[in-house]
Amino acid sequence: MTIDANWTLRVIEVRIRGVRETAVEQAVSTLDTLAQNTELSLHCRDATLVERIHRPQIEWHLRGRRRTVSRRIRHALHMAARTGDHDPHAGTVRLVRVPTELDEPRPRRLARTRRAARAEFGHHSLPMRRLDPEIHEVGRPSASRGWHAVAFLALVFTGTVICLLGAGLWPAIGADSPRIGAPLIVLTGSYLLGGTLLAVRRTPTHRALPWLIPLAVPLAVPLVPWLGALVQRAYLSPFGVRPTPGGDGLGSIQAGLWVLCVFIASALLPVAYLGWMRFLAPSLRVRGPWLSWAPATTLGIGMGMVFSLLILQTAASSGAENRALAATGRDIPEYFGVSAEYACVEPTSREAPYYGTPPSRSSPVLIFGQSGDRVEFWDPAAKQKTSIRLEDARIRVVSHSDSACAETGR
Secondary structure: OOOOOOOOOOOOOOOOOOOOOHHHOOOOOOOHHHHHHOOOOOOOOOOOOOOOOOEEEEEEEEEEOOOHHHHHHHHHHHHHHOOOOOOOOOOOOEEEEOOOOOOOOOHHHHHHHHHHHHHHHHOOOOOOOOOOOOOOEEEEHHHHHHHHHHHHHHHHHHHHHHHHHOOOOHHOOOOOOOHHHHHHHHHHHHHHHHHHHHOOOOOOHHHHHHHHHHHHHHHHHHHHHHHHHHHHHHHHHOOOOOOOOOOOOOOHHHHHHHHHHHHHHHHHHHHHHHHHHHHHOOHHHHOHHHHHHHHHHHHHHHHHHHHHHHHHHHHHHHHHHHHHHOOOHOHHHEEOOOOOOOEEEEOOOOOEEEEEEEOOOOOOEEEEEEEOOEEEEEEEOEEEEEEEEEEHEEEEEEEOOOOOOOOOOO
């Protein structure tokens, strides 16, 4: 490589966090921008991506031995009486991270790194403190393990709440009351939102969030009524009746939000747990494939699809229960905008065409709305559906399922 006499070869390092695939392009662009702003005659001849190797580490802490109750009380009184002095037997916790290799057995890895931590503490002791086995102890942070247990329990709690919400069992546990449901939503949302932000910080996704979220909101607007229609269709499947077109209302939006919220919460659950684990143990950032993005995202999407199918199964089960309730002559409640009307149906002639069983003239049938020029209804007595044109029948809506159908009005 030859350099012209008027030019000087320089090696410039540009550090960019959270970017890997486009790091070279962004570094060159940043360098060109700085050269233009400072009016430097600078030209980039070559650019190479140099990545820092993240080696897994194990944390070790140095603490004073204060295991007995009397020593803890004596230390508390000492700190209360002489807050400006330092207790050499207890006080500040010093942290050492020792590099390790994942291919070693865990007991050997812990023993080797503990010896390395003792040597580090012995060579670089704190003022008024020397490493003495009678006074100090070297161990892994117990508080960190406790917080890991809390994070795992929060994961189980959040997963249980999402499962109950997907199965439609919130009324069974009284969560439909604002006094119980509101704290559950706050706790679940805080865990998911906080863990997700911790997982995506200092990553390309963190930089893309300001434009990804506004872009996703308009896409969710038509998705909500479509998901609500799926829930209504699953509910009406035991009756064999299709939902009426144009019947999208508040109930359909509520059903769509139900599915969408459960899917998003289930998809973010593994990612949130990954974020909390990385926050509680920074040394675990590169330890093991189970703390990487790929399995967390794949598992989250799979859980979201499973819980969404659980919602559709719950809707179909509710439809089967209400069908059995209607067969016994009882009124059935509304289900996310799907409300049944009881009507007396009388064909205008004996040759009136219909699909299914002959419509009953003595008892009301269930109508879930009109579809174009036809009407589909379910007969509780015959436990079958019938479809007939509106011009071939006289229909009179009654108030209850046990109302008399002696006469039908025109």
